[in-house]
Amino acid sequence: MKAIGLITVIICGCLLIYGSLDFPGWGDVTSPASTYLSPYYIEKSIEDTAVPNMVTAVLADYRGYDTMFETTVIFAAGLACFFLLRTHKRKSSTHRLYRHISTGLVVRIEEGGTIPDDTTRFERMDSLWTPYDLVIKTTCRLVIPFIQLFALYVIAHGHHSPGGGFQGGVILGAAIILFAISHDLRTTMNRISERISALLSAAGVFLYAGTGMVCLLLGAAFLDYSALAPLLGSDSVMSRSHGILIVEIGVGLAVMAVMIWLYYNISSAGKHDEGL
Amino acid sequence: MDEIISFVVSKYNYWAFIILMMIGLYAMIAKKNLVKKIIGMSIFQTAIILFYVSSGAKKNATLPIIEHGHGETPHPILAVDYINPLPHVLMLTAIVVSVATLGVALALAIRVYHQYGTLEEDEIHSQINGK
Numbered sequence: 001m002k003a004i005g006l007i008t009v010i011i012c013g014c015l016l017i018y019g020s021l022d023f024p025g026w027g028d029v030t031s032p033a034s035t036y037l038s039p040y041y042i043e044k045s046i047e048d049t050a051v052p053n054m055v056t057a058v059l060a061d062y063r064g065y066d067t068m069f070e071t072t073v074i075f076a077a078g079l080a081c082f083f084l085l086r087t088h089k090r091k092s093s094t095h096r097l098y099r100h101i102s103t104g105l106v107v108r109i110e111e112g113g114t115i116p117d118d119t120t121r122f123e124r125m126d127s128l129w130t131p132y133d134l135v136i137k138t139t140c141r142l143v144i145p146f147i148q149l150f151a152l153y154v155i156a157h158g159h160h161s162p163g164g165g166f167q168g169g170v171i172l173g174a175a176i177i178l179f180a181i182s183h184d185l186r187t188t189m190n191r192i193s194e195r196i197s198a199l200l201s202a203a204g205v206f207l208y209a210g211t212g213m214v215c216l217l218l219g220a221a222f223l224d225y226s227a228l229a230p231l232l233g234s235d236s237v238m239s240r241s242h243g244i245l246i247v248e249i250g251v252g253l254a255v256m257a258v259m260i261w262l263y264y265n266i267s268s269a270g271k272h273d274e275g276l
Numbered sequence: 277m278d279e280i281i282s283f284v285v286s287k288y289n290y291w292a293f294i295i296l297m298m299i300g301l302y303a304m305i306a307k308k309n310l311v312k313k314i315i316g317m318s319i320f321q322t323a324i325i326l327f328y329v330s331s332g333a334k335k336n337a338t339l340p341i342i343e344h345g346h347g348e349t350p351h352p353i354l355a356v357d358y359i360n361p362l363p364h365v366l367m368l369t370a371i372v373v374s375v376a377t378l379g380v381a382l383a384l385a386i387r388v389y390h391q392y393g394t395l396e397e398d399e400i401h402s403q404i405n406g407k
Contacts, residue, residue: 013297017290020290026285059368073372077375077377160341
């Protein structure tokens with residue numbers, strides 16, 4: 001199997017390299033990719049949409065349909081992982097072990113006993129128990145708010161610098177995943193439950209499609225943000241810029257929620273009891 | 277000699293991405309572990325993304341972001357001065373789709389592991405054929 005694979009791959013590679021001899025050179029200004037539609041996007045995007053970042057303008061305004069379905073794709077991926085993996089928590093054996101953090105004493109609680117609810121003084125010992133690490137917990141607790149602030153900056157500044165909804169949403173999701181790695185999955189799920197992350201991801205897609213519907217209801221085409229001008233109180237060029245910001249917020253929300261949801265399901269194999 | 281060098285310089289990026297693509301394709305075909313196949317898929321997708329992004333580059337051109345955006349435009353905007361933004365936009369979609377497929381592929385691998393107890397392809401095949 002490996003020999004067949006190697007021969008196939010080498011033949012395929014040689015054919016592709018032979019095909020690449022006809023490609024335009026690297027950095028060629030007259031290549032076909034740069035001559036048909038992209039000069040229009042480069043020259044006209046700032047006067048049409050008042051957004052200096054051409055990539056965001058093309059992504060969220062000129063090619064807005066594509067981005068809407070892409071948000072739907074990532075929502076569908078989160079849904080698919082949920083349906084594939086989510087199971088009920090297995091009722092574990094009769095007793096549970098809890099460790100008192102400051103003294104190191106281990107308490108064993110049988111069936112029917114009271115379970116300590118206070119996770120700052122008692123921690124639960126599972127088969128995948130990791131020790132309480134003060135340095136990691138404190139460092140991550142200090143750093144996570146700044147990561148989230150930076151992510152919000154990336155979303156909001158997507159008009160003027162590289163950034164936008166997808167990038168900011170991934171950084172937001174990464175901040176929550178850092179919290180889940182440094183503490184444990186149970187603490188994270190107490191703050192952001194699975195129901196909230198599922199609802200937020202649906203809300204992100206709804207915000208994007210809803211903006212398009214509002215444009216339709218105001219009389220223009222679907223996702224034509226210049227129709228939002230009377231609602232937002234600006235002229236039709238600036239309302240395209242604001243419309244792009246609204247849909248980017250929707251995209252960021254959906255991506256963040258799906259990242260968290262995927263982490264919950266994949267890292268605990270659906271059981272949501274103990275993460276990585 | 278000069279023409280050969282200038283020819284190689286103008287095309288070597290395509291060859292590098294084709295080599296990456298073929299590494300990913302070989303991993304998908306020839307490796308037996310499911311997770312290694314998934315990693316091969318990810319390498320293949322990365323090579324495609326790099327290929328498209330490199331096809332939008334232009335000599336002596338800058339990023340597709342207009343400085344001093346709001347207010348007056350002191351200089352005219354020529355298409356030669358900015359690199360092509362379209363491949364970047366398309367590849368944003370491709371990156372998102374690759375993350376989505378990676379997530380679903382890993383979820384499927386977890387289910388396969390729960391069902392068969394192994395992630396090696398030949399052991400799974402023997403379990404399916406033996407039953």
